[in-house]
Amino acid sequence: MxxxxxxxxxxxxxxxxxxxxxxxxxxxxxxxxxxxxxxxxxxxxxxxxxxxxxxxxxxxxxxxxxxxxxxxxxxxxxxxxxxxxxxxxxxxxxxxxxSSVLFHWTTFRDQLGQAQITEFSSDVQPVDVSQLPIVDRKLALKLADKKLGERQSLGSQVVLGEPTIQRVDGKLIWAVPLHHSGIFKWLTNLQGTPGYIVVSATNVKDVEYVDGKYVKYQTDSYLLNDVKRKIRMSGYLFEGLADYSFELDDSGQPYWVVSTYRNQRGFSLPEATGVILLNATTGEISRYHIGNVPEWVDRVQPEDFIINQINNQGQYVHGIFNFSDKDKFRSSEGHMIVYNNDRCYLFTGLTSVGQDDSTIGYVMVDMVDKSVRRYVMNGATENAAMSSAQGKVQNLRYTATFPLIINVGSEPTYFMTLKDDEGLIKQYAMVSVTDYSIVGTGETVPDAMRDYQQAMKNVGMRPNLSETDQALSITGTVLRIASEFNGTSTEYKLILAEAKDMIYLVDASLSDELALTQPGDRVKIEYYQNPGSSTQAASGFDNLEFSQAA
Structure with missing residues (x-):
């Protein structure tokens, strides 16, 4: 026995x-x-x-x-x-x-922290307009899959992992890891998958396969090559871990960034305390507390933590027995990761409980230190704006992506992309937050801007255009000109002798004179300023040679 x-x-x-x-x-x-x-x-x-x-x-x-x-x-x-x-x-x-809210409702309400509340005004620009994320997660995966298909020797050995949006060397990108497609591929490639794919979040044409940066440690991998298992068995069996994200440092070295957390009340109210960095190639592990994380780490706060804290603040604004729903609010049905002044934020709208088609503002939460900015305004929800944009192009059956808010002439404006059934961007849309019947669409961002401003003028609105919203103009001599088909229309690229460090992008729909323009011609180009960029999207074009001839 x-x-x-x-x-x-x-x-x-x-x-x-x-x-x-x-x-x-x-x-x-x-x-x-x-x-x-x-x-x-x-x-x-x-x-x-x-x-x-x-x-x-x-x-x-x-x-x-x-x-x-x-x-x-x-x-x-x-x-x-x-x-x-x-x-x-x-x-x-x-x-x-x-641990329940019954005993700790004040902590549930206050966990997010005090927000800096601001009225939306002309000097508010919540998102860096030079880095508008037009490529969402689904499109990033599609573009990465297309790039992977160009390398036939790799396509049968690896699969795409979960993409992470981040800012690397001033560019907003999606980093997509490559994972082994099965245990036999892992056994024959124990050094890891040979690289990753970088997809620009602002340019659908900018997709790059980065070779030579091996990703040995992967999520859902085998034995100690699995990210979670590797970290746990390296002395972190008693640590709260969340949000395994694939990020690149400034040199392009891939890391797994894992948030650490502790509960504030029993089993409830998880609060991020820092990050654990796992070098995806060497397996080296470093831990950092929230106050001293490396500058290249964009996110410490898990997204679901922040959304729950926003909803808790709105749900228990007046306690747990607020049966009349007085002043209650909740986050929108979607959210985005955006950047402003080189800082990463979670962006989401706020909706009053019981009012599905109206918003009371939006909130931006710093994804490192969790500082909160809340902008107060009344208007349409993101879903209402998406439906309005889709309605304007209903004959084309395009689908709108989740929008973000930008400032156009002091008017809070939803910006979104319109995609076809294949998930490819076909147009851009701008919808007024305060009046979602005001919609502008176009095949380029400047086209959508012009259409939107005209729509505002049609209803008697006079947008107070800032310097970056106003169409500037330049007159000069064409030094070089070339055309390129971008998938939806023909786009001309011009360099003027008077501004050799700038490339002007001019859509063929702006003028029939583009096809006849040659080096040496005097032209006038109108454009919306894109600060800090070497390219400017034109909003108007005139070949002065033809005007003089007339």
Missing amino acids: KKVKAILFSLITLFVLGYIFFEAPNLNPLYAEGAMFYCAVVTIYVLVWALLKFGTFTLQSPENSGRAFNYVQERHFPKWVKVLLAAPWVFFVAMLIG
Whole structure:
């Protein structure tokens, strides 16, 4: 019997150790996952011990039972055994109840922190307009998959991982890791997948495969090449981990950035405390607290943490018994990661509870230090704006992406892309937040801007255009000119002798004179200023040679 007990407990112990290795759970009992683990383990060990202690196993089956192995319990478990079995679960349930909003509603409400509240005005530009993210996650994956297909030797060995939007060397990009397509591909390429794909978030043509930067450690990989398992087995079995994101440092070296967190109340209210960086090539691990993370790390706060904190603030604004829903609000049904002044923010609208088609403003939360900016204004929700934009091109059956807010002539404006059934960008749209019947669309951003400004003027609005919104003009001599088809229309690129460091992008629809323009011609170009960029999108074109000839 002693040998049976030893074998049985050895098997249970091997199972538990195997579970710890392969599932890499959080073993800290102050987290729900860790507490559940200990409850299950204690229950299994105590129950098996009690069955062996207070029951009898026989190798001979009772007559006519038809079984080769039988267990007979001679008497009930003593009370202290039942208490020992129940104690872990009582602790778990007590922690759940004690962590609930019923006892901590003020902490639930205040976890996000005090927001800097500002009225939307002419000097508010929440998003860097020179870095408008026109490429969303789905399109980034499609473009990355197309780039991967160009390398036939790789397509059968790897699959695309989850893309992460970030800013690297001044460019807004999606970084897409490459994962092994199966265990046999992993066994034959233990050094990792040979690179990753970078997709520009602002230019659908800018897609690059980066070779030579091996990604050895991957999510959902095998043995210690799995990111979660590697970190846990490197001394972080008792740490709260969340949000495994693939990011690049300033040199292009890939890392896995994993947020660490602790709960503020029992099993509830997770709060980010810092990050763990795992070098995706070498496996080197570094930990940083929230106040000293490297500058290239864009995100410390997990997105779902922030959304939950926004919703908690709105839900419990006047306590847990606010049955009239006074002043309650919630986040929009979607959100985006945007950049302004080289800082990464989570952007989402705010909607009053019970008013599905109106917004009361929007909020931007810094994804590192969690500082909050809240802009107050009334208008249409993102979904209403998306429907309005789709309605203007309903004959084309385009689908709008989740919008973000920009400032156009002191008017808060939703900006979004319109995509076809294949998920490719066909047009751009701008919709007024305060009056979502005012819509502008176009095949280029300047075209959409012109159409939108005209729509505002048609209803008697006079946009107060800032310097960056106004169409500037330049007159000069054409030094070079070339045309290129961008997938939807022909685009001309001009360099003027008077501004050799600037390229002007002119859509063919702006003027029939473009096709006849040659180097040496005097031209006038109108454009919307794109600060800090070497390219400017034209909004008007005139070949002065033809005007003079006339």
